[in-house]
Amino acid sequence: MNDVSAVATDVLRSFVERIERLEEEKKNLSEDLKDVYSEAKGNGFDVKILRKIIAMRKMEDHERQEQEALIDLYASALGMARAE
Amino acid sequence: MNDVSAVATDVLRSFVERIERLEEEKKNLSEDLKDVYSEAKGNGFDVKILRKIIAMRKMEDHERQEQEALIDLYASALGMARAE
Amino acid sequence: MNDVSAVATDVLRSFVERIERLEEEKKNLSEDLKDVYSEAKGNGFDVKILRKIIAMRKMEDHERQEQEALIDLYASALGMARAE
Amino acid sequence: MNDVSAVATDVLRSFVERIERLEEEKKNLSEDLKDVYSEAKGNGFDVKILRKIIAMRKMEDHERQEQEALIDLYASALGMARAE
DNA sequence: CACTGGAAAATGCCGC
DNA sequence: GCGGCATTTTCCAGTG
Structure with a gap:
């Protein structure tokens, strides 16, 4: 080699x-x-419920980020429309 | 409370x-x-191949051989040529 | 509206x-x-094997051979014995 | 054979x-x-936004089902018989 | 044409 | 031990 x-x-x-x-x-x-x-x-x-709680907290977080992302998305879509 | x-x-x-x-x-x-x-x-x-290598290393030898053997069995039943 | x-x-x-x-x-x-x-x-x-077979059939022969060749290359560089 | x-x-x-x-x-x-x-x-x-809308509608649906599931979960954890 | 994000598939884990 | 669910991983199309 x-x-x-x-x-x-x-x-x-x-x-x-x-x-x-x-x-x-x-x-x-x-x-x-x-x-x-x-x-x-x-x-x-109850482990199953505990998991659900964790999942929901995660989702709430995620959801908040989604909302932010959506606002950005609309904003940029409108910005692009204006630019063209 | x-x-x-x-x-x-x-x-x-x-x-x-x-x-x-x-x-x-x-x-x-x-x-x-x-x-x-x-x-x-x-x-x-090549990341894809690298991942496959990692997966193979995780698998025990005999386990891997059994799996290969089964694949060969099914493949030959279907008349598929296997890469040598 | x-x-x-x-x-x-x-x-x-x-x-x-x-x-x-x-x-x-x-x-x-x-x-x-x-x-x-x-x-x-x-x-x-064996469902797992069956899925692998389906995946193999989807892949073109030369493509599969190239992939196998790369795996062999990496494996031998790492001193891994490949199942025959 | x-x-x-x-x-x-x-x-x-x-x-x-x-x-x-x-x-x-x-x-x-x-x-x-x-x-x-x-x-x-x-x-x-805007395709990206359209996908987002579809995703959100799916999520709202999913969310509703989650809520139901959670209620069932708590109910069963508490040993309550739910109406069938 | 490489990268990112999103969809699809596969694996592993849990309770029944 | 099996089926269903959740997580993880893999794949792929669109984008810059």
Whole structure:
């Protein structure tokens, strides 16, 4: 194997390692999340409802951003119409 | 509000915060991952293939072989030529 | 509301309806597809593999071969044994 | 090839055909959708905004269903029988 | 012609 | 163990 591909191989290997490292961390966080839900369950909370609450809070956030985006969108659409 | 439900509310709030915190961290890692793939792309690697490689490494060898075998089986039943 | 915008409103409404109609039909087809896969599963077929087969058939031969070649290249650079 | 696998092959082939047929139909609908959006654009509508409107109508629908689901969820968590 | 955002598909997880 | 749901990942069309 020549030097060029040897270098590329090293770079590839490095990317693969970084990716696998990050995915490992993500997996750990997923497990932490599962644990927190379990703990909540152990404290008498209904996990399904808890998830729903989290989802709704996320959605409200998202919704707010959507509204903003829509306003921007209309604004630019009207701006473009005027420009032409 | 009585003491009992006040306590429950606090506990609930605490769970929600922990969950949202963890989800935030996961989201950050996902962005980091995206960045690494971008960087790899910038270095001339094919992201799609890279993802496939990562997936293959995740899979155990025998598992992968079983899957390949099944694909071959179905493919040959359908008269498909497989790439060598 | 004046005539011009009344007309535009009607036209808009008509587009929205046509779009939603088409999306509804698409959704129905997606459900049909799910059903067929379920039925295949009930007949002993491995759905995951079946999906892979369908994907392979969609891909042109040379395209598939190029992809396989790249995977081999990356895999061998990483010292991964490929299933034969 | 013996009779058993010959039969299985036929069944497999039949599933593959049904799936590909359905996917073909879906693809056609996607193209129809694209055409409608194009036509709307030709009539002076902003496609991006149009898509947003469609999405919002879908979301409002979805939202309503979510609310219903949440009520059911709380009701069942509290052990309340809901009217059927 | 690469990039972004949005649609579609696939995977994994949960309760039953 | 299976089906349904939610999340994640992949794909693709439109845009600059």
